[in-house]
Amino acid sequence: MTGDKNINKIEFAKNKDAVDPLAQYRNEFYIGDKIYLDGNSLGLLSKRAEQSLMKVFHSWKEYGIDGWMKGDYPWFDLSQQLGKQLAPLVGAYESEVIVTGSTTVNIHQLISTFYKPTTSRNKILADDATFPSDIYALKSQIQLKSYHPKDALIQVKSKDGILYEDEIIEHMTDDISLIFLPSVLYRSGQILDIERLTQEAHKRGIQIGFDLCHSIGAVPHDLHKWDVDFAVWCNYKHINGGPGAVAGLYVNQKYFGKTPGIAGWFSSRKEIQFDMNHNLEAAVDAGAYEIGTPHVLSMAPLIGALEIFNEVGINNIRKKSLELTNYFIELIELELSQYKFKIVSPIEEEKRGAHILLEHEQSASICKALKSHGIIPDFRAPNFIRLGPVALYNSFYDIWKTVNVLKKIMEEEQYKNFDNTREIIA
Numbered sequence: 257m258t259g260d261k262n263i264n265k266i267e268f269a270k271n272k273d274a275v276d277p278l279a280q281y282r283n284e285f286y287i288g289d290k291i292y293l294d295g296n297s298l299g300l301l302s303k304r305a306e307q308s309l310m311k312v313f314h315s316w317k318e319y320g321i322d323g324w325m326k327g328d329y330p331w332f333d334l335s336q337q338l339g340k341q342l343a344p345l346v347g348a349y350e351s352e353v354i355v356t357g358s359t360t361v362n363i364h365q366l367i368s369t370f371y372k373p374t375t376s377r378n379k380i381l382a383d384d385a386t387f388p389s390d391i392y393a394l395k396s397q398i399q400l401k402s403y404h405p406k407d408a409l410i411q412v413k414s415k416d417g418i419l420y421e422d423e424i425i426e427h428m429t430d431d432i433s434l435i436f437l438p439s440v441l442y443r444s445g446q447i448l449d450i451e452r453l454t455q456e457a458h459k460r461g462i463q464i465g466f467d468l469c470h471s472i473g474a475v476p477h478d479l480h481k482w483d484v485d486f487a488v489w490c491n492y493k494h495i496n497g498g499p500g501a502v503a504g505l506y507v508n509q510k511y512f513g514k515t516p517g518i519a520g521w522f523s524s525r526k527e528i529q530f531d532m533n534h535n536l537e538a539a540v541d542a543g544a545y546e547i548g549t550p551h552v553l554s555m556a557p558l559i560g561a562l563e564i565f566n567e568v569g570i571n572n573i574r575k576k577s578l579e580l581t582n583y584f585i586e587l588i589e590l591e592l593s594q595y596k597f598k599i600v601s602p603i604e605e606e607k608r609g610a611h612i613l614l615e616h617e618q619s620a621s622i623c624k625a626l627k628s629h630g631i632i633p634d635f636r637a638p639n640f641i642r643l644g645p646v647a648l649y650n651s652f653y654d655i656w657k658t659v660n661v662l663k664k665i666m667e668e669e670q671y672k673n674f675d676n677t678r679e680i681i682a
């Protein structure tokens with residue numbers, strides 16, 4: 257926290273922006289005239305992502321089928337090439353990362369690969385605060401192995417949006433076969449201690465995987481060093497890969513050679529894929545977890561998007577991101593104290609991802625009022641406002657303005673002009 261008495265002055269924000277080493281990147285994005293605080297749901301388009309998309313599009317126009325091997329970015333090994341660009345963001349060897357599928361498909365892929373229940377060890381340990389799709393996938397994988405989720409899925413309970421590592425560890429009992437947890441909780445923004453949880457799981461002979469959807473591109477990871485077994489993530493939130501961008505996965509190299517749970521012809525060793533043999537020889541690296549033909553046009557923006565991350569460096573992104581959320585929290589505490597907002601996110605910065613969550617009875621109508629002022633938050637049922645400032649394109653002024661608009665909305669009771677119900681997409 258700054259401890260500075262002037263943080264509520266516009267000059268404070270402007271001065272912070274003037275010395276922000278990442279400020280120049282804002283111009284690389286299509287921001288428009290809005291204050292966009294929803295980059296943790298869908299990141300904005302950058303000019304570099306637009307250019308790489310157009311180049312790949314052009315190679316279709318120009319080369320037809322030969323685009324698989326020709327053009328600026330041949331499609332055949334694009335999944336591998338993008339895996340290499342993502343490897344530094346997750347702290348893995350290049351061969352451990354592949355761009356493929358969607359988060360949910362990749363969960364199915366890796367759970368079906370790693371979940372090998374036995375009579376004595378057949379449960380999956382998860383939590384009750386994660387994104388629903390993760391739980392749906394776990395339940396269907398349990399059913400596919402002829403177990404019942406009621407018995408075989410253990411969900412550690414959160415309290416006020418927070419999970420306690422000690423409690424998760426207490427649940428790592430002899431009957432647990434596999435653990436799957438988020439890195440950052442999509443609501444409260446809490447970061448789990450991946451290294452500690454992995455160590456404790458391994459002490460008990462349990463394999464552990466993580467969903468990095470809310471940390472990738474915002475928080476550094478060291479998956480290989482932490483010895484994490486596997487991980488998945490989407491590339492359309494902080495990575496800015498575009499709506500429906502192809503997702504990513506990591507598998508620790510100690511499992512190279514393992515048979516993928518869900519196979520397809522793109523799981524093959526690349527050199528022999530076109531032999532069209534009916535006996536699959538799976539790739540020895542993370543490529544084994546590809547399934548079918550990659551969605552090339554949904555990967556193309558990632559080429560430009562990831563270039564920016566590797567230029568800026570994830571540690572610099574994390575540094576600014578924490579400054580933004582610290583400033584947000586401090587301003588909210590200072591300016592909005594009488595309006596009954598509760599900050600659900602952890603105040604300690606090492607426990608906080610890149611967004612903050614506010615609880616308020618009137619959250620849905622407050623979000624609509626914010627949107628009427630050109631500020632884009634994210635409503636989460638039943639009564640939460642999620643605010644995700646992005647280091648690459650949000651400014652300190654954006655935060656200052658948002659809190660001041662919020663103050664006005666509360667002071668003048670502007671939220672009463674909107675009904676307190678959610679839209680279909682929220």
Ligand SMILES: *Cc1c(COP(=O)(O)O)cnc(C)c1O
Binds near residue numbers: 361386
């Ligand atoms: C965003 C998100 C998803 C979305 O999965 P898709 O397959 O991309 O729709 C899943 N899990 C978590 C934790 C997420 O944050």
